[in-house]
Amino acid sequence: MKREDLILIALAGQPNCGKSTIFNALTGARQSVANWPGVTVDRMSGWCRIEGRRAEIVDLPGTYGLTSSSPEERVTRDFLLSADLSLVVNVIDAVNLTKGLTFTLQLLEMGVPLLVDLNMIDAATRRGTTIDAAVLEKSLGVPVIRTSMKTGQGRADLMRAIQARRDGPPAKVVMRMDYGDLEPALEELERMLSLKETTEPAYSLRWMAVKLMEGDAEAEDLLQRASGDAGDAIDFTRLSRRVFEESCGETPEVYIGRARGRAAGILAGTCMKRPVLSGRPFSDRIDGIICNRFAGPLILVAVMYLLYYLSIVQGYKLTAYTWPYLARLRDLVEMLTPSPGFIEIPVARSFFLWFTDSVNALLNYIPIFFILFGLIAILEDSGYMPRMAFIMDRILHRFGLHGQSILPMVLGGVYVGGCAVPAVKSSKG
Numbered sequence: 001m002k003r004e005d006l007i008l009i010a011l012a013g014q015p016n017c018g019k020s021t022i023f024n025a026l027t028g029a030r031q032s033v034a035n036w037p038g039v040t041v042d043r044m045s046g047w048c049r050i051e052g053r054r055a056e057i058v059d060l061p062g063t064y065g066l067t068s069s070s071p072e073e074r075v076t077r078d079f080l081l082s083a084d085l086s087l088v089v090n091v092i093d094a095v096n097l098t099k100g101l102t103f104t105l106q107l108l109e110m111g112v113p114l115l116v117d118l119n120m121i122d123a124a125t126r127r128g129t130t131i132d133a134a135v136l137e138k139s140l141g142v143p144v145i146r147t148s149m150k151t152g153q154g155r156a157d158l159m160r161a162i163q164a165r166r167d168g169p170p171a172k173v174v175m176r177m178d179y180g181d182l183e184p185a186l187e188e189l190e191r192m193l194s195l196k197e198t199t200e201p202a203y204s205l206r207w208m209a210v211k212l213m214e215g216d217a218e219a220e221d222l223l224q225r226a227s228g229d230a231g232d233a234i235d236f237t238r239l240s241r242r243v244f245e246e247s248c249g250e251t252p253e254v255y256i257g258r259a260r261g262r263a264a265g266i267l268a269g270t271c272m273k274r275p276v277l278s279g280r281p282f283s284d285r286i287d288g289i290i291c292n293r294f295a296g297p298l299i300l301v302a303v304m305y306l307l308y309y310l311s312i313v314q315g316y317k318l319t320a321y322t323w324p325y326l327a328r329l330r331d332l333v334e335m336l337t338p339s340p341g342f343i344e345i346p347v348a349r350s351f352f353l354w355f356t357d358s359v360n361a362l363l364n365y366i367p368i369f370f371i372l373f374g375l376i377a378i379l380e381d382s383g384y385m386p387r388m389a390f391i392m393d394r395i396l397h398r399f400g401l402h403g404q405s406i407l408p409m410v411l412g413g414v415y416v417g418g419c420a421v422p423a424v425k426s427s428k429g
Helices: 019-027 071-082 094-110 121-126 133-140 155-167 180-196 205-213 217-227 231-248 252-271 282-290 295-336 347-363 366-382 384-397 403-426
Strands: 007-013 031-035 042-050 053-059 087-093 114-119 144-146
Touching: 007 019, 007 071, 007 094, 019 042, 019 053, 019 087, 019 114, 019 155, 042 155, 071 094, 087 094, 087 155, 094 114, 094 121, 094 205, 094 252, 114 133, 114 155, 133 144, 133 252, 144 155, 180 205, 180 231, 180 252, 205 217, 205 231, 205 252, 217 231, 231 252, 282 295, 282 384, 295 347, 295 366, 295 384, 366 384
Parallel strands: 007 053, 007 087, 087 114, 114 144
Antiparallel strands: 031 042, 042 053
């Protein structure tokens, strides 16, 4: 099959926006799962036919940004930069339009061929929210489709929009957001980058300038590989970052993130109408408590302690009921293997007893891990996990980490602390 007959489409969006549902609806059973090279992040790919042409669909990991703070962000960004993409379908949760548009603005800044899919539009409608897709389309400069893929609503419209976008003229739109006090430095950095590029780069110069100003180390590496000699641009960036931080009292990345949030709020306000409520929505009132500047960290510590207490302390107590059965299994193996002599133990007996002891040591922790991952699933489904990331983001950024790093830290802390429980208990006496 000729390359020009292939259509490569990427599904990009934030976590829990319905990307997987759209991916399943487009590809059906024609899917495969693997790992992205060098990381353990899942790679979901499948194919379908659009107007008789084979289209490969790649479901990119859900991510809130396009920096290099997490494996998901690096995988998504590297694929968008390196792959010969026909189209990127940006899936947005219509219920959380403002939050979803912050990611859309980053895609537009990158300059990828874009199509916006407002998914879960039925849930937004049930809440009394109306979204004018035509107004949003005019503001963004790219097509906007309304779908509810769980019920199949809008699937045909999405397929037609993909085909029209693929057959139309080049669809790369680069949005230039106004970053206020950072604009002079960004414009000078763009000018310096344009002088270094002898061929058309795979990335937008505006996007690269913003990423450099955000202090993205991998963006610096990408610029070095693409341009060869980029030392003066990088030195200028570091000087500009230092001057801005001294004059404004905050880092450029925080300032840029706030600017994107304001721009997304303005865009959402122009196309979205919400019902007039007598009070704040219940979810907003809950967020006001668990994301509070003072109460939020205290609630987070309480949740982490509860996670540890239920999974490790109480889970360890359950092993008192499971261990006798595992001990009987060892006794059975001991009975079936050759009996030991006066001096030596048969090899078969040593091997099977060692194997049984190893298996028992793993099975003994099943109650603990069953409770632990069950509680983590509850945290994810309840929506508290992204709020944990929000609460910890500012603190972890000081150590070069993203707020999403809180989950592996919680798992590591619970695991290390939990391993100490049997040791402490065994030392009593």
